[in-house]
Amino acid sequence: MKAMVYRGPYKIRVQEKDIPAIEHPNDAIVRVQLAAICGSDLHLYHGMMPDTRVGMTFGHEFIGVVDRVGPSVQNLKPGDRVMVPFNIFCGSCYFCSRGLYSNCHNVNPNATAVGGIYGYSHTCGGYDGGQAEYVRVPFADVGPSIIPDWMSDEDALMCTDALATGYFGAQLGDIAEGDVVAVFGAGPVGLYAAKSAWLMGAGRVIVIDHLEYRLEKARTFAHAETLNFVEYDDIVVEMKKTTGYLGADVAIDAVGAEADGNLLQHVTGAKLKLQGGSPVALNWAIDSVRKGGTISVMGAYGPIFSAVKFGDALNKGLTLRMNQCPVKRQWPRLFSHIQNGYLKPSDIVTHRIPLEHIAEGYHIFSAKLDDCIKPVIVAGAA
Incomplete structure (x- = not known):
């Protein structure tokens, strides 16, 4: 074959x-x-x-x-x-x-x-x-x-x-009627998560990415608001502004460890056989969600050595839910x-x-x- x-x-x-x-x-x-x-x-x-x-x-x-x-x-x-x-x-x-x-x-x-x-x-x-x-x-x-x-x-x-994982990501967010849901990543899983959030009662869905053609698909397929993070000095500040300075109720990380990789990731991946990961999107999610909010993670991560803002998540009283679908x-x-x-x-x-x-x-x-x-x-x- x-x-x-x-x-x-x-x-x-x-x-x-x-x-x-x-x-x-x-x-x-x-x-x-x-x-x-x-x-x-x-x-x-x-x-x-x-x-x-x-x-x-x-x-x-x-x-x-x-x-x-x-x-x-x-x-x-x-x-x-x-x-x-x-x-x-x-x-x-x-x-x-x-x-x-x-x-x-x-x-x-x-x-x-x-x-x-x-x-x-x-x-x-x-x-x-x-x-x-x-x-x-x-x-x-x-x-x-x-x-x-x-x-x-x-x-x-x-x-x-892809669809099952996006739907599962919205499920893990435990979305309540009227919730503001932020989705980080407008790849296939993020698009499906944004679409699924409406099915679970979201009142507002915001998708964050840096590729305009993917954001356009988020608008037409998932009927979501969009933010291109390269257009802002600090996407977390913009997320706070657009949510009345409270933050989103639910944040969905549909990015995971960046697939392109940085130098450290390539060294640890190719040489040490350990996948590193830069959890930028996860930290943005932690910072962008309101106190007492929920973060859903189904982006792909391996063993990571970069710092996740776990202390911030603890002090904000966040619920983190994650798994492979x-x-x-x-x-x-x-x-x-x-x-x-x-x-x-x-x-x-x-x-x-x-x-x-x-x-x-x-x-x-x-x-x-x-x-x-x-x-x-x-x-x-x-």
Whole structure:
């Protein structure tokens, strides 16, 4: 099969790899139709995620058709059109039984916190991802779901991570009716978080970013107010001004450790195999939210050595809530919103790129060229 293969920082190519085999009775092999490049994939692309090994295939957002199933799989059969959450989870451990699928205890021997993630280094279990023609899907009876007949392929693809994560970020904010919600970052997850905030009763949504084309999408897709932080001497002061000098009720960090990286991050990432991170957006969130407010964090962070203003958060009485999104837990609500016309996830897709040109897709997305917001990788025909 053809698959995207990592060869080192900024070096990816499409190569021939063996089609994955059934390794466990509850495995499925899925023939990928669509995949996507996620903002968090750029941490891998830039060589800033621990234990990203040469030869790995990235991609944790994908949909496809079941090709083969293991002998114990009961819920899927060859030919089923399926969407696969980015979390790999067993469905039965202490954490899965409580809906914490992203913290599954049985799928990642290399970490005590996060569970397994497709195509996201050996730190997250070492599973190959879906930027390929075929992918192995473990625990096939609990992870994938059959795509409803009424749902389009691209809408289903967005549900596998970006939309679910944005919705989860708004959920973690514990938004009350009429709340002022500030969203830091107007990438796909931030756009979905801003859109979702309205569904949860927000009275005002403000999106902060520095790229004008993304802010324009925040205005048209998420119907949010926008602030370009490069236009102000201090974005925190501006946030205070625009909220009557109280601050936002809820702040959502949809940025995480900056994917571009600074010198320290590149040294610690590429040389010491530890991803640093500059938590600028998180500190802005801490400073911009009102006393007693809530901060939701679902931007991607690794081990960070930079100072987070934890003392300020403590003294302001803030509630900080965070996790990797338990994707499948969000699907019933998201399906309802999509079917009823409140959400059209594919509206943020800007680029559709054949698998053989995925290296160019990574370059466009990483360098923020051609007003790229969300690139979709076309791996195979329907």
